[in-house]
Amino acid sequence: MKKLTTLLAAYFVGIGATWAADIVVVVHSGAQAPTREQVADVYLGKSRAYTPLDQVEAAPIRAEFYRKATGRDLAQVKMVWARLVFTGKGLPPKESAGAAAVKKAVAADPKAIGYIDKADVDTSVKAALTLD
């Protein structure tokens, strides 16, 4: 009984932790860690220091990330990218489906930058920044 309660508690905590989890910005293990401003610049098309990767549009982490990192909501971000694309000044970040895909892409590209749940961080990537 005691084992079950602990397991259940851990499970719920785990789930809760997942929902309220910190987002971690990850980069290639050998790459330099970006600053918060650099992260914002890259994801708004102002900087080419890194190649940004988005999670899918539907994923809640995406909206949360943009909110935390740039202070803007997705519609505003879309307008920013629309302008950049229309005036031929850049392309929006590529989409990756899920944390595993993000980690895989980041590990493969030294310039890549992405964002995943803290829980998903492992050694294949470098955890550069924690956004809370």
Added chain:
Amino acid sequence: MIRRHAWPRLTARLRRLSGRATEPVFLFPAAALLVLGLLWWSTLNLIQVERTAAESAASLSSSELAGTYEAQVVRALREIDQTLKFVKFAHELDGNLVTLHELKARGLLPPDLLFAVSLADRNGYVTVTTRPSGVKRIFDEDVFQAQITGDTFSVGRPIQGAGGEWILHFSRRLSTRDGNFAGVVLIAVDAAYFVSGYEASKLGEQGVIGILGTDGIFRARRSGDDVSAGDSTDYATIIPDGAAETPPATVSASAWDGVRRHTSARQLYDVPLAVIVGLAEDEQLASARQSRRTYLWRAGAGTVVLILIAAALGGLSRQLTQSRKRVVDEQIAHAVRVEHLAYHDSLTGLPNRSLFSKLLSESILGARRYQRRVAVLFLDLDRFKQINDTLGHDAGDQLLQEVAVRLKGCLRDSDSVARLGGDEFVVLLPQLDEEHYVATVAQKALTAICRPYVLHGQEFRITASIGISVYPQDGADEQTLTKNADIAMYQAKEGGKNNFQFYSEKLNANSLERLNLESGLRHALERGEFDVHYQPKRDISSGRVTGVEAKLQWQHPDLGTIGSSQFGAVAEDTGLIVPIGKWLLRTVCLQHLAWRKQGLPALTMAVNLSDRQFSDEQLLPDVAEILAATGMDAGFLELEIPESLLMRNVQLSLSTLGRLREIGVRIAIADFGIGYSSLSTLRQFPLDTIKIDRSCIRDVSSVAEDKALTKAIIAMGRTLSLSVVAQGVETKEQADFLLQNWCEELQGFYARLPLSAHQIVDLVRTQPVSPVLQTGWPTGSRVGRPAEVEE
């Protein structure tokens, strides 16, 4: 003819005008106005230039932005079309092999964020899509319908999405291998995407960019942050017909919101769309307007400053002019003062020697030209030095000032008086019309100076001596005239002071008698200036005073005692002798009676008659009246008439004498012996006495003719039983002769000046009863008639 006269007059007028125009009062405002005009002209010009520039810039900018936008839109459309064609190709090749997801995974599709790619079947159902949340069936859409029959790049009308945003659909046809309609490839984009490039910094808040379909429907439009689509407008007004070239931007009010914009519109090459870029006129010109306001403010401020400066300068200039004028006036006044001091005596204010010299030279020139005379009177105050020493110099100065005033009062305006220094004055009479004006002035001056002066509370009198020289007879130049006037003045001093002397004798004599006496004589009688003195007549044997001859004297206030011999001629000529004579007669008669009252014996009173008196009609009535009035015994009145006068008109003389005799008056013929009267004539006259003229008597002791004549006269007198009186016996020798010839009855004589009434009284009273002549001559016996001597 007219022009030739008009031109010089015109130029003269212009010159005068320009002279006036350069005066500060005109120059400053004119200059200020000019500058102001320039300022405002240039300001307005600048404003206009800026506005025009702003407008051109706006137009240019509008065009350029339109060009850029067109390129961006064309590229965007091309990319979409490229994607459509690519997907079509891939799907038509092997739709199962190459799926949308494959393409997307390989990054062959445009960014998912902005573009949704879909495939729809021939019935309009969406089979595959990169965005599952999109529409499910598109059969009714224009982009679908268009591909059923055609095969073009179709641009749809804007559709509103779930969130209210506008979406544009683009399609290409999917065909089967045999070319049948298999469906469409669709790309859906936010309409806002096409206007996402709006930069407020370039377009302002009221600029516009947009895409307008040839159907008149806006695919997308944005002003500021406002994005809109779907509304329609008249395509033709915005895009001029068939404009393939790029037209310049025009300013017009945009049809959809009425805002005036510099609008550039370009129709796209192979798509039924046109791009529009507009820059709001207000916004574009805002800076120009701001500048305008600034410029106007500056111009206004400049104007005010300029006006202030002009006013200040004007004020300063006027002050300068005024102060300069004041300085000039002062200088002039100062120069006048200095000149005055240089030419005038500081004590009296009279002209000084230098000025007098000038005046004299000028008047000489004038006299020479106009044949006039000029007189110079040198005036020296007699005994001034004494007053100066006695009373002190300030009293002396006071005296001089008063003298100056009095002298000026004697003169006309054209005359001048100057002070030469000390107590010397000089008078200049530059316009002598009559000669006797000089003497009048001289006399007036003497009289004026003679009036008393009050110095230190006491009365003082001074006199002056005047020397006169006349141009041209006494000198033809300044030096000679002044020298001669000076000489004449010394003569006057020598002559006893308080008189005037002409340099030329002739003028002296004439004037003295003619003028001087004439004027005084007129009033002498009423002023009681006449005085009667008596010359005693003696019996030569007894030496007793038997009668007197009345001698009229004039006590002239300035000239002293003037004898009748001096003023007689004047009195005669003026006719004053008549009233004077009457007065004399009366006085003499009264005197006779007075003496008798005083106990004196009755003395014969002899009075001389002059020409005029003798000729006067009223003589007899006057004499009779006087005798009656005074009560005088006619027999003691003897009227003396000169021989020459009697002989002039014998008949008249006879009748007059006769009538006089009738009254009972004695007649004496005086100044006898010098005329040419015959004895017979003489016998006619009813006479009582013969008076031998003194000229006969004077040399009677020495000159033989006189001796003879005198003897004859005496003899004649005795023959005619007349009394014979010798006039003017003065010397012992004369008396001796007379005595000798008047037989043995010669008595003594007296040589004496006419005596006053009192003196006669004394004389008569004190004469010895048995007369002994003063000379000690023994009295002789009488032989013949007693003769008388008049001394």
